[in-house]
Amino acid sequence: MHYPTAKDIEFAHKSISKGVHRTPILQSTAINQLAGCEIYFKCENFQKVGAFKMRGALFALQQLTEAEKANGVVTHSSGNHAQAVALAAKELGIKAYIVMPENSPKVKVEAVKNYGGEITFCTSNLEARESEMLKLKAATQAIFIPPYDHFNIVCGQATAAKELIEDCNDLDAILCPVGGGGLLAGTSLSNKYFHNALVYGCEPSGADDAYQSFKSGKLIPQENPKTIADGLRTSLGELNFSIIKKEVEDILCVSEEAIVDAMRLIWERMKIIVEPSAAVPLAAVLTNKPLFQNQKVGIILSGGNVDLVDYFED
């Protein structure tokens, strides 16, 4: 397969630099003490649309030809990718058709609408989502923008780790969550080209297809995922797996309890809001303290989109 090169990632970084935030890196003395290592948190929860997904979506849309842009783009997503495609399309003046499951959180539906995305609701399963998307694609000739298993998406997601490496140039390890694998594949490539830390993918035990695939050497799809980390329930993509199995040191699995504890720790100690998926790497560090003892550890906090209805309307 054709992988992104250092030049591809550098080009992506330059292309999107005006359309995304260069997110800050934060530290917490309290969490460092608890973990026994020095952690640098790359805050993609502060990114536009509240997640790193904006990077890949914007770059993928920028790479379309004028003729392709004219017909718009289409995708299906209940989560951060939907918002990212809608906002990136808005910024580039492209029409965006978004297929969303009918049970999508209201806050995410509203966000997509506010970014000007044209929403089509469908039944909440992958088949319905894909068939609705294909119907729309046929009717509009719009270009499909996949959420993770795509060359340009990987180039875009790789830029988060590239910035982390530029800002902290002596990291021993870099950790990020793995769902579809776009972020982990991009992170491992940026590390390969621009640094030489050990890269770990972090995954809920209740959705451990990346772990199973990594250990067996063949792609095993995720069936019946059970995790609070809603961003990590998808199956690893093929392109991403081919990169991950070569460039990643290991996949670390964590319990649901460890995810909630890590998420609470970040909220309470750092006073920032992260979604459950974003807390998975810290959960992995705290579950594997000896592995990271006294090291400098970079963690990509992948997003901050949680539904606060319960908190504010109780």
Place this chain on the structure above:
Amino acid sequence: MHYPTAKDIEFAHKSISKGVHRTPILQSTAINQLAGCEIYFKCENFQKVGAFKMRGALFALQQLTEAEKANGVVTHSSGNHAQAVALAAKELGIKAYIVMPENSPKVKVEAVKNYGGEITFCTSNLEARESEMLKLKAATQAIFIPPYDHFNIVCGQATAAKELIEDCNDLDAILCPVGGGGLLAGTSLSNKYFHNALVYGCEPSGADDAYQSFKSGKLIPQENPKTIADGLRTSLGELNFSIIKKEVEDILCVSEEAIVDAMRLIWERMKIIVEPSAAVPLAAVLTNKPLFQNQKVGIILSGGNVDLVDYFED
């Protein structure tokens, strides 16, 4: 009365600079659009102990003589001042006696304990708190560190606005919450000496003693405060009132609904956690949009200590 001078505030800033964080200033495009002005948020929720209170407490403790330090310090507080005195005392190697109401949130009691504070519990009313504190003071000869109405505390709290002004030197207005008035007094003095914006104190309508005092020109104590903003239920201090009535442009009152809406907006759009008191200035801007139209507005986000038990244990 003897007010802090520019030199006093500059000295305080230098003294505490190694013991507190220089907190970042954040912006939100979405909130700017909603407010119709450009808001610069000074993030004291990221400060040590999660609130600006660390500034005043550390400076007040630094100013003690060696003989005074030997007997330790004592205060009473259910909130951020308790944690600030405990941590500042720990950093200076001083013993701290903290009187806390028996119904204080567990998370705050734990924090004071972790900072090495020696806690005495008392009945939850001001008389019990003060008499318990006086008893402890008599028994230990410890120095009382008041929460807000104190020269050195005002000097310390003034440093937050001083940093905000250094980082954004063309603000038209600066807003902060007012409870006991230490932060507002300090903010108005920093603005007087180092800048020339209009300074507004912001207060819940359900605890509007600063507004009543400001309008009548005489100090009216707060009776029976009713507000979610737990940091703003106290009465304005005398020294602080004498500064505020000279240096502050106006006091703006806001409804409980406006406070909750502003707090939710900050959580959802900025992905940072602020306590209700810290959301009061944004509530004031959104309640008084014409007053700030197209201006550059600085807001001190005073703290981020909220009890997340409900969110995480539902």
